[in-house]
Structure formats: C-alpha cells, structure tokens
Amino acid sequence: MLQKSLPALAVVLAGCAAMTQGDYRDRAVQMMKADFNERGQAKLDRLDQDETQAQCSRKPADGALDKEVAAHIEKTNLDRVRYPADGKLLGDWRAGEKIAQSGVGKQFNDNPKAPAGGNCYACHELSPQELSYGTMGPSLRNFGKTRGTSEAVQKYVYAKIYNAEAFTACTNMPRFGYKGILTEEQIRDVTALLLDPQSPVNR
Amino acid sequence: MTKGFIGALAMLALGVGIARAQPDAGTLRGIEKYREALAEDNPAELWEARGAELWNARRGPKGASLAQCDLGKGPGVVKGAYAELPRYFADADRVMDLETRLVHCMVTLQGFSAAEVTRRPFGGPDHRSDFEALAAFVAAQSKGVKMNVSLDHPKERAAFLLGEQMFFYRGGPHDFACATCHGESNKRIRLQDLPNLTDAKDAQRAYTTWPGYRVSQGELRTMQWRLNDCFRQQRFPQLKFASDTSIALTMFLAHNANGGVFNAPAVKR
Amino acid sequence: MADPMRIRASMQGDKVLVRVLMSHEMETGQRKDESGKIVPAHFIQNVTVTHNGKTVLSAEWGPAVSKNPFLQFQFAGGKVGDKIQIIWTDNKGGTRTDEAVVN
Amino acid sequence: MEEVVHFDRRRREFLKTAGTTAAFGALAAANLAWPGTALAQGAWNAKAFSSKSLSDVVKAYGGAGAEPTNDVSWGSTPEIAENGAVVPISVTSRIPNTESISILIEKNPNALAARFQFPQGTDPTVSTRVKINQSSNVHALIKTANGKFYVATREVKVTIGGCGG
Numbered sequence: 001m002l003q004k005s006l007p008a009l010a011v012v013l014a015g016c017a018a019m020t021q022g023d024y025r026d027r028a029v030q031m032m033k034a035d036f037n038e039r040g041q042a043k044l045d046r047l048d049q050d051e052t053q054a055q056c057s058r059k060p061a062d063g064a065l066d067k068e069v070a071a072h073i074e075k076t077n078l079d080r081v082r083y084p085a086d087g088k089l090l091g092d093w094r095a096g097e098k099i100a101q102s103g104v105g106k107q108f109n110d111n112p113k114a115p116a117g118g119n120c121y122a123c124h125e126l127s128p129q130e131l132s133y134g135t136m137g138p139s140l141r142n143f144g145k146t147r148g149t150s151e152a153v154q155k156y157v158y159a160k161i162y163n164a165e166a167f168t169a170c171t172n173m174p175r176f177g178y179k180g181i182l183t184e185e186q187i188r189d190v191t192a193l194l195l196d197p198q199s200p201v202n203r
Numbered sequence: 204m205t206k207g208f209i210g211a212l213a214m215l216a217l218g219v220g221i222a223r224a225q226p227d228a229g230t231l232r233g234i235e236k237y238r239e240a241l242a243e244d245n246p247a248e249l250w251e252a253r254g255a256e257l258w259n260a261r262r263g264p265k266g267a268s269l270a271q272c273d274l275g276k277g278p279g280v281v282k283g284a285y286a287e288l289p290r291y292f293a294d295a296d297r298v299m300d301l302e303t304r305l306v307h308c309m310v311t312l313q314g315f316s317a318a319e320v321t322r323r324p325f326g327g328p329d330h331r332s333d334f335e336a337l338a339a340f341v342a343a344q345s346k347g348v349k350m351n352v353s354l355d356h357p358k359e360r361a362a363f364l365l366g367e368q369m370f371f372y373r374g375g376p377h378d379f380a381c382a383t384c385h386g387e388s389n390k391r392i393r394l395q396d397l398p399n400l401t402d403a404k405d406a407q408r409a410y411t412t413w414p415g416y417r418v419s420q421g422e423l424r425t426m427q428w429r430l431n432d433c434f435r436q437q438r439f440p441q442l443k444f445a446s447d448t449s450i451a452l453t454m455f456l457a458h459n460a461n462g463g464v465f466n467a468p469a470v471k472r
Numbered sequence: 473m474a475d476p477m478r479i480r481a482s483m484q485g486d487k488v489l490v491r492v493l494m495s496h497e498m499e500t501g502q503r504k505d506e507s508g509k510i511v512p513a514h515f516i517q518n519v520t521v522t523h524n525g526k527t528v529l530s531a532e533w534g535p536a537v538s539k540n541p542f543l544q545f546q547f548a549g550g551k552v553g554d555k556i557q558i559i560w561t562d563n564k565g566g567t568r569t570d571e572a573v574v575n
Numbered sequence: 576m577e578e579v580v581h582f583d584r585r586r587r588e589f590l591k592t593a594g595t596t597a598a599f600g601a602l603a604a605a606n607l608a609w610p611g612t613a614l615a616q617g618a619w620n621a622k623a624f625s626s627k628s629l630s631d632v633v634k635a636y637g638g639a640g641a642e643p644t645n646d647v648s649w650g651s652t653p654e655i656a657e658n659g660a661v662v663p664i665s666v667t668s669r670i671p672n673t674e675s676i677s678i679l680i681e682k683n684p685n686a687l688a689a690r691f692q693f694p695q696g697t698d699p700t701v702s703t704r705v706k707i708n709q710s711s712n713v714h715a716l717i718k719t720a721n722g723k724f725y726v727a728t729r730e731v732k733v734t735i736g737g738c739g740g
Contacts, residue, residue: 027365131230
C-alpha cells in the first residue's frame with residue numbers, strides 16, 4: 001500500500017498554484033477513497049456523501065451557512081422523518097438510559113448484529129447520577145419537567161432524535177432514525193428517557 | 204405537519220439551547236488530580252528505551268541500523284526532527300510524516316519490504332509495534348523544541364490544504380467529520396476536553412502531547428494510531444497506515460500546532 | 473515482554489527514593505480476545521528489592537496491579553553509588569532482574 | 576505455541592541477566608510448577624489473592640479482624656479516576672511498627688490487589704497503580720510487627736470516558 005503510485009497527484013500538484021478550493025476538495029475526496037480499507041461493516045461507500053453531508057462539510061473560511069441552503073437542509077430532512085405507524089412515541093425510559101450510555105454500533109470493530117447505542121451522554125447531561133457527561137450538546141436535565149409531555153413535545157423529541165438535521169442544519173447530532181442507527185423502539189425509549197416523569201432526567 | 208406544529212418545534216429547539224451544561228467543578232478538579240498523579244513516571248519510557256535499541260540495532264536483509272536514517276535534518280539527526288515533521292523529502296519526492304519516513308528508511312537502509320513492516324503497525328497484547336517504540340524514541344528527542352512545520356514546498360502546502368478538506372469532510376452513518384468533535388473550543392466528550400484543532404492554542408496542546416501512553420490500553424500510541432482510531436469512531440472504514448490521507452491530515456494538525464513547545468510522549472486517558 | 477525495568481534511585485535527604493516502571497501485560501485472566509477466548513492470567517506475583525544485598529522491600533501482587541506496573545517507596549541507610557537490585561517473577565515463570573545505582 | 580516461545584525467551588533472558596548460578600537456575604525451575612508455587616524470594620498467598628472481602632484477606636494473613644484507623648494518608652490517590660485501568664494509589668501509614676500495607680479494591684472480582692512488606696529501615700509508604708473495575712471503596716490494610724491489623728478506607732470513583740466506543 002505504500003508503493004501506491006502517485007502520478008495523478010503529481011500532475012495535479014504541478015499546477016497547484018492554479019488550484020482552487022474546489023479542486024482541493026475533489027482531490028481530497030479521491031485521495032480518501034484510495035486510502036481506506038473496508039473492514040467489518042464499514043465499507044468504502046461510507047465515504048460517499050449524501051447531499052446534507054456535502055453541504056455541511058464546511059470550513060470556517062467558507063463563512064456562515066447560507067440561509068436558503070440551511071432551510072433546504074431542514075426541509076428535506078424533516079420530510080424524511082417517519083413516526084411509528086401505531087402513533088406510540090413513548091417507550092421505556094430504563095431501556096432509554098442504557099441506550100444513552102452505550103457508544104457502540106456501526107464501527108468497523110462492532111458486531112453488526114448487536115444493537116447500537118445512542119451515546120447521548122457523550123454530548124449531553126441527562127440523569128444527575130451520571131457525572132461523566134459531555135458538553136457538545138445542551139444539557140437535557142429536567143427536559144420533560146420543564147416542557148411537559150404534550151403530543152407536540154413528544155413528536156418534537158422523537159423527530160429530533162430521528163433526524164436532527166430537520167431542526168438545525170449542519171448540527172453535530174447524528175440522524176439516528178434516518179440513518180438506521182437506532183430502531184423505532186430505541187428512539188421511543190430515548191424519548192421516554194427525556195420525557196417520562198419517572199425518568200431520572202426529570203427527578 | 205402543520206405550521207403551528209413547526210412553530211412549536213422551533214420554540215422548543217430554542218428552549219433547549221438555553222441551559223448549557225456546565226462542567227461539574229468538583230469532578231473536574233478530581234480528574235485533574237488524577238492526571239497529575241500519572242504525569243510522572245510515564246510508562247512511555249519503556250517504549251523510548253526499546254525504540255533507542257531498535258534505532259541502533261542492525262536489522263533486516265541489509266543488516267543495517269537506522270542510525271543513518273534522514274528524518275529531515277540530515278542522516279542520523281534525531282534531535283528536534285519530530286517538531287519539523289511532516290515535511291517534503293526530495294529523495295522520495297513526497298511529503299512524509301515520521302512513521303512514513305521510518306518505513307522509507309526500513310526499506311532503503313535495512314532492506315525490509317514495506318508490506319512486511321507495515322503488516323501490523325499497531326501493538327497489542329500479543330504483538331509489539333516497532334513503530335510505536337521508534338516513534339516514542341524519536342519524538343522524545345524533540346522535547347522542549349518548538350513546533351516548526353514548513354509549508355514552503357508546494358507539496359507541503361498541497362498536503363496541508365488537502366488535510367484541511369479532509370478534516371471537515373462529513374460522512375458515514377453518523378455524519379461525522381474530524382471537525383464534529385474538534386472544530387469548537389471548550390467542549391467535552393464525557394469528561395474529556397476536546398481540543399479545537401483549528402485553534403492554535405488547542406492544536407498546540409493536543410499535537411505536542413502525541414505520541415502518548417494510553418492508560419486505557421496500556422500502550423504507547425502515535426499520531427497514525429490517533430487518526431486511525433478517530434476514523435473508527437467516526438464510523439469510517441479503516442485508514443491505511445502511512446497513506447497520503449494520513450499524512451495530509453497530520454500536516455494540517457502539525458502546522459496548526461506551530462509555535463507550541465513539543466512535550467511528548469505524554470500520558471493520555 | 474521481558475523488557476528492562478526503568479529504575480530511578482535517588483537520595484532525598486537521608487532516604488533513598490526508588491521509582492520503578494516494569495514492562496508487563498498484567499493480564500487478569502478475565503479478558504476475552506477477538507475470537508472470544510479467555511486470555512489466561514499472566515501477571516507479576518512477587519517483587520523483591522535489595523540494597524547492597526539486603527532486602528528493602530518485598531511485594532506480592534495480583535492481576536489488579538495495572539499493566540506496565542509502577543512502584544515507588546523509600547528506605548534509610550543508603551548513599552550515592554549504592555547498588556539497588558530488583559527482581560520480579562510472574563505466574564508463568566517469567567522473571568527479570570535489573571540493577572541501578574543510587575544517585 | 577506462542578506462550579512456550581515467550582516463556583523460553585524470558586527464561587533465557589532471566590538466566591542471562593541473573594547469571595547461571597545454581598541458585599537462580601533452581602528458582603527458575605521451581606517457577607514452572609505454578610500455580611501455588613512458593614518462590615524462594617517470597618511467598619505468594621493464593622488464598623489471600625482469591626478472597627472476595629476484606630475479612631477474608633485478613634484471615635488469609637492470619638488475623639481475626641481489622642480495626643479502623645485514621646493514621647493513614649492517601650497521598651496522590653485521586654477521589655475520581657478518568658480511567659479504571661490505571662488508578663494511582665499512594666498509602667503512608669503512621670501506625671508504629673507497620674510491617675506491611677495491603678491494598679484492596681472492594682468491588683473488584685478479587686479484593687486484594689497488592690501487598691507490600693517493609694523491613695526495618697524502609698518507610699511504611701508506597702505508591703503504585705491498580706485496576707479498579709467500577710467505583711469502589713479502596714482499603715489500606717496495615718499489619719504491625721505484633722500481628723495487629725488496621726484498616727483505612729476511601730472511595731474512588733471511576734468514570735466512563737471518551738467516545739464510548
């Protein structure tokens with residue numbers, strides 16, 4: 001793999017003074033596609049971007065996200081939200097807590113048959129018992145206590161977990177339902193973790 | 204989906220944004236004490252010692268040592284070399300990071316095949332990595348030296364700009380890019396501070412402390428390993444060892460850390 | 473992994489402070505490898521430190537001592553130039569002896 | 576096969592390092608008979624290291640019980656550990672005639688992690704690093720020259736770290 005020939009790169013780089021940002025982007029994508037090996041469940045198609053991923057691959061120098069692009073991202077992703085057919089949005093908060101704690105799933109060394117976690121604590125504060133929480137996302141402490149459990153709130157929480165891009169274009173939060181990371185039942189359980197009055201999040 | 208519902212959603216979304224999680228001061232002080240207690244007597248020294256032996260050992264089909272390996276500051280000059288890597292090497296007509304250069308020297312000086320020496324580049328319970336030992340040894344010879352990575356050569360500049368593109372490239376089932384976790388300041392994942400690798404100060408602090416002894420694994424890990432494992436957690440496929448992508452990203456990170464005083468091998472969680 | 477120990481022995485006032493890093497897996501016997509098989513326990517059981525031939529510390533360890541173990545202690549009666557010898561033995565018969573001079 | 580090779584290598588290195596005196600050769604040979612082998616240089620108390628509780632460890636070392644004490648300082652021992660695989664533990668006993676300090680992790684599968692014996696002239700203070708499976712009480716068990724046992728306890732919390740995968 002180290003003997004990989006680089007004539008294509010050499011040609012491109014020879015004229016690099018004239019290379020534009022777009023050229024670098026294309027060249028970077030080509031380079032990445034040559035430089036990964038598929039392993040386990042992680043095949044090379046994971047390097048292929050969908051429209052949202054491409055629009056959200058932005059450097060600070062690219063400036064603020066265009067309002068129309070942001071609206072487009074949110075609209076297309078909202079259209080992709082699928083609620084459970086039976087209309088039930090709240091599951092078991094205890095199962096939700098386990099999902100929130102678990103960071104496994106979808107990695108090349110993970111068992112593809114085992115359920116994935118949501119890893120919520122990596123980025124969010126939830127139950128007060130868990131001291132080890134991240135701050136990439138907002139605190140979700142007392143989430144249901146302060147917002148209630150109306151159908152609108154339930155639908156929002158379910159949809160936010162299902163496809164966060166529907167509400168915040170280029171968010172750091174994965175699209176757990178749309179991308180098939182969590183199942184319908186798991187999303188219901190995490191929704192319950194946030195909203196159930198008995199959940200430690202609200203106690 | 205009614206207009207009213209969307210409006211309610213927007214308000215809820217705003218409400219969520221108000222209460223930012225504050226790090227628990229007592230917990231963080233405790234963690235700080237833990238890190239201090241481990242900072243001295245770093246087991247990385249065991250790797251440095253083995254790396255020094257490997258560097259000087261006559262090995263390979265040519266029975267040569269690495270003592271004549273040119274890490275960029277002339278054959279055999281190790282002191283300060285790591286603080287200037289990656290760099291362009293005319294003899295290979297390629298930008299190389301430390302590990303790629305070590306492969307080059309193992310091939311050209313010692314007569315090993317690249318495939319052979321890179322078959323299992325990372326160590327584990329049943330396997331020791333020569334690269335991890337050599338990287339610990341070489342990196343330690345740059346302690347106290349300021350990071351000074353050049354972009355003067357067109358290929359160095361190209362590597363940096365390609366690395367920048369890769370850093371912000373989202374993909375995989377989780378939509379993660381390097382920047383997802385390392386593009387903002389003052390964030391934590393669980394209790395670990397996340398360096399903002401686009402910010403000079405954070406980039407300096409992060410880059411100058413790799414390689415590091417990873418206590419969770421009991422292994423000395425290098426920048427090549429760090430990138431490999433970040434991509435695993437990004438849910439990407441497996442990054443090839445010493446690939447151009449790995450070098451470009453390392454160039455982006457190393458150059459962002461310029462001016463920082465090198466201080467590795469360090470201890471890492 | 474019988475790499476040499478890293479031994480530091482230095483005078484701190486009238487005491488000799490000894491700090492040691494050892495290279496050892498300290499396998500617990502409870503970890504599974506990638507194929508799901510239990511990796512057998514493999515750990516240092518005994519450590520003996522001598523100063524000019526006299527034992528100044530002896531230790532019994534179980535597999536709960538961390539991988540690549542660290543040990544620090546201090547004793548009286550030593551001086552610069554004295555010899556410190558450390559021996560460890562593990563549960564599979566592996567052993568290692570290293571020496572250092574007090575500085 | 577791998578292990579056999581390793582063993583031979585270690586044994587060779589040992590013999591090389593220690594010199595091929597008869598005494599050391601015999602020691603290396605004796606080690607072959609693990610488990611349960613008492614080594615010439617020091618015994619390894621298999622019963623103590625398979626004990627699940629503080630009281631069983633005390634019994635394994637010939638005591639009836641341990642008296643709580645505050646005459647122990649914990650030095651750089653943290654109250655919270657970022658990773659349970661490596662937790663620095665530092666114990667100093669102020670109890671006169673301290674002969675040994677044992678470190679026990681209450682919630683580990685086997686409680687006893689390590690035991691240190693201090694001959695005359697060695698300070699009853701030791702630092703090491705241990706594995707702690709989950710947040711747990713850590714005991715410092717002190718035995719004095721006249722056979723009495725004392726125990727000091729502190730809690731160490733172990734956190735979940737990193738990206739979680």
